[in-house]
Amino acid sequence: xRIEEHPVLEFKRGKKVYFTYxxxxxxxxxxxxxxxxxxxxxVKVLSHSDRNRPRGFYCAIGNCSSCFMEVNGxxxxxxxxxxxxxxxxxxxxxxxxxxx
Amino acid sequence: xxxxxxxxxxxxxxxxxxxxxxxxxxGVKDVVLIEKxxxxxxxxxxCGAGIRxxxxxxxxxxxxxxxxxxxxxxxxxxxxxxxxxFKQGGYLLxxxxxxxxEQFKKNVQLQNSLGIHSRMLNLEQAKxxxxxxxxxxxxSTAFYEKDGHLNPFHAxxxxxxxxxxxxxxxxxxxEVTDIVVENGKVKKxxxxxxxxxxxxxxxxxxxxxxxIANMAGVDIPVYSERHQILVTEPLEPLLGPMLMxxxxxxxCQQVPHGGFIMGRGDDTEPRDLRVTSSWQFLDExxxxxxxxxxxxxxxxxxxxxxxxxxxxxxxxxxxxxxDDVEGFYLAVGxxxxxxxxxxxxxxxxxxxxxxxxPTINIDRLNLRRxxxxxxxxxxxxx
Numbered sequence: 049x050r051i052e053e054h055p056v057l058e059f060k061r062g063k064k065v066y067f068t069y070x071x072x073x074x075x076x077x078x079x080x081x082x083x084x085x086x087x088x089x090x091v092k093v094l095s096h097s098d099r100n101r102p103r104g105f106y107c108a109i110g111n112c113s114s115c116f117m118e119v120n121g122x123x124x125x126x127x128x129x130x131x132x133x134x135x136x137x138x139x140x141x142x143x144x145x146x147x148x
Numbered sequence: 149x150x151x152x153x154x155x156x157x158x159x160x161x162x163x164x165x166x167x168x169x170x171x172x173x174x175g176v177k178d179v180v181l182i183e184k185x186x187x188x189x190x191x192x193x194x195c196g197a198g199i200r201x202x203x204x205x206x207x208x209x210x211x212x213x214x215x216x217x218x219x220x221x222x223x224x225x226x227x228x229x230x231x232x233x234f235k236q237g238g239y240l241l242x243x244x245x246x247x248x249x250e251q252f253k254k255n256v257q258l259q260n261s262l263g264i265h266s267r268m269l270n271l272e273q274a275k276x277x278x279x280x281x282x283x284x285x286x287x288s289t290a291f292y293e294k295d296g297h298l299n300p301f302h303a304x305x306x307x308x309x310x311x312x313x314x315x316x317x318x319x320x321x322x323e324v325t326d327i328v329v330e331n332g333k334v335k336k337x338x339x340x341x342x343x344x345x346x347x348x349x350x351x352x353x354x355x356x357x358x359x360i361a362n363m364a365g366v367d368i369p370v371y372s373e374r375h376q377i378l379v380t381e382p383l384e385p386l387l388g389p390m391l392m393x394x395x396x397x398x399x400c401q402q403v404p405h406g407g408f409i410m411g412r413g414d415d416t417e418p419r420d421l422r423v424t425s426s427w428q429f430l431d432e433x434x435x436x437x438x439x440x441x442x443x444x445x446x447x448x449x450x451x452x453x454x455x456x457x458x459x460x461x462x463x464x465x466x467x468x469x470x471d472d473v474e475g476f477y478l479a480v481g482x483x484x485x486x487x488x489x490x491x492x493x494x495x496x497x498x499x500x501x502x503x504x505x506p507t508i509n510i511d512r513l514n515l516r517r518x519x520x521x522x523x524x525x526x527x528x529x530x
Contacts, residue, residue, distance in 0.1 A: 113381070124381060124448065144382045144406045147446040148280065 050080075050088040056109045057081070057129060067136040082127035082138055083108070083115055094127060095141060117141050149342040150317060153180040155501065156337045156344055158324050158360050159352035160185075161192035162300065162487050163479045165307035165318075166494025167350055169226070172314035174498055179316040180346075181308075182339055184323045184356075188304040191354040192487050194423065194455025196377060196399055196411050197303075198390050199488045200239045200295040201264045204255045204527040207464055208485070209262045210508050211492040218491035219298060227313075228306035232298045233404050238389035239295035240269075240277060241528075242440065243287045248395055251527055252290040259292070266292035277389060280443050297390060297401050300487055307494070327363040327476075334364065334475035348501060350477045352493075355421060355456025357480035366470050369518050370458050370481045374417040376429040378452035380444070382406030391440060392530060398436045399530050408447060410437050413457075413484070413530050423454040457484040463526035465489065467513040468500045477501060478515060484529055 052061070062078030069091060076085025083094065083105055093102040094115040106114040110129040119125040120137050123145035127138070154176050157164045160183025168181045183189070199219060201212040218225070219234050243249040252268060259266045269291050271283040277291065308318055319341065327349055328336035337344045353360040355372040383406050390401040400410035412433055430452060438445045460466060460481035470476045479497050482489060492508070499506050517523060 123383075144384045146384045148386060148443045 051084040054081070054108070059131065065132065065134040067132060067134070067138060069138045070140055076132045078133060079131050082117070082119065082130050082132050082136065085132050086127065086138070116145070123147070149319060149322075149339070150178070150180060150344060151342075152345045153178040154346065155179050155348045155350065156346045157181045157350040157352055158337070159183065159190070159354055160187045160304070160308065160318065160320065161190050161352065161354050162188070162304050162307065162490030163354070163482075163493045164350070164352035165304050165311060166490045167352060167479060167497045168311040168316045168318070169307045169314070170494040170498035171501065172311050172316040174502060176502070177315060179311070180344060181311070181316060181318045182322050182324050182337070183318065183320045186320050187308050187318070188301050190356070191455045191458070192300050192304055194377065194453055195300055195487045196297070196401065196409055197300040197487055198239065198295070198297045198392075198399060198401060199234075200292070200390070200392075202239055202241055202255060202259060202266050202290060202292050202295060202528070204251070204258070205464060205524050206258065206262065207513060207524075208526055209259055209264055211489050211496075212485075213262065213264055214495075214508060215489050215491040216294060219303075222303065222306060222491070226306040226310040228302070228309070230302050230306070232302045232306055234296060234298040235404055236294055236296035238277070238291055238293040240274060240389045240391055241290040242391065242393040242396065243289060244285055244393060244395045246287060249287045252288065255528060256290055264292060265294075266290055278387060278391065278441075280386065280441055281391070282440050282442055291389070295390065297403065299403075303490065307490070324360065324363070327360070329364055329473055329476075332472065332474055334473060348475045348477065350479060350497060350501070352479045354480075354482075354486065355458050357458050357478075361478070361480070364470075364473050364476050366473055366476060368466060368478065368480065368515060370460050370466070371419050372421055372456040372458050373415070373419055374422060374454050375411060375413055375457050375484065376425060376433070376452060376454045377409065377411035378430065378433060379450050380408040380447040381450050383408070383447060386443065387441065393440065394528060394530060396436055396440065397530060398433070398440065400437055400441065407450065408437075408444065411530070412436065421456065423456065425452045425454055458486070459483050461518065462523040463529050464524070465493070465513055466515050467493070467496060467510040468515070470515055483526070
């Protein structure tokens, strides 16, 4: 299922683009959120709790921090509100965020 | 609610809970603690929860060391089934002026004489401990690895539960409305849930200590000042010790959970017991913090809050009995370091009430020092 309407963001689906998810090449549409592209590709586990329990798509509006991933080397990116771009490198985040 | 008690303690922060625990441990049967909200709902739960022994007066050093020693074994001593999260990453104090550098040297000398093995570190040595420290504009630092911080909610809860196991009664969401004094002696504490007859009342009301003292007809030279504080999102370990600067006006630590907690003082802050937050604090705090620790520019803030410093003229607590009202004891005026003094407060006030030989002589911290004007000012407060 592809998420095409968002409760607070307006996103215009652009051209088809490719990005990587944990090294795997996936496709999505420019301008939709990273989470929308992952969801459409069947990726349901976005992050893990302190106790290493899986966390998935939850609030979808950038509040709950359940979707923190590492994007282009930056930790704690809320992929539910971050627009997808060509060649993005999206990774499952290990541990808490890094700022150095 | 009980009708009588041997001792009534007002305030369910670290001080009140530690006093209740120590009294109960020493065999006092009817110890009652009254708390307006929940445990640690006032200054204790709002504080930065740093534990330092690097003080500038003998009394503050002694009280802090005694408390820190206790925190090291508190989980076991209090038989706590949680964890007080005591992390001894040290305190790195930053001197940015020659004057501050000289003060630190004096402080270190005093601390060393009292068994606190702090030392001066040059800026290179400081960077070995905090690699991301921006040393620009700094002169030197002082460091003690046994300083640290812990979780104020857990610590208070640990004391509270231990006190209750020993028979103390804790009444939460109960507000003291008056203290009845007859012929210069404490008679009764009135609350919104009923009255308790007692001969001994301990004022451990933190930011509200003056209101409680006034109920007993006692005037204490304190005021409560709002201090604000913030926390970032949890991040991977980056900062070992607490960073503190008196001239830059900042303390900043990374707690075990990963968040950075930081605060600053401002003596123009409101003194009307408000604990609201301001954007001005956020603005100043962020500038100072990212100045000394530049990677913080990339950290996201979670929230900010505020608590009350109960300030005394010499920035040292007021401990012990009040001469004019028999049975009225003070554990107030901590000036921003009541949490870290909690264990000592508990033991010393219990000893004072029971007339035992004091572990540390606290006569110099009695209320009467303000009449004689015999004050030794603590120079090292944020």
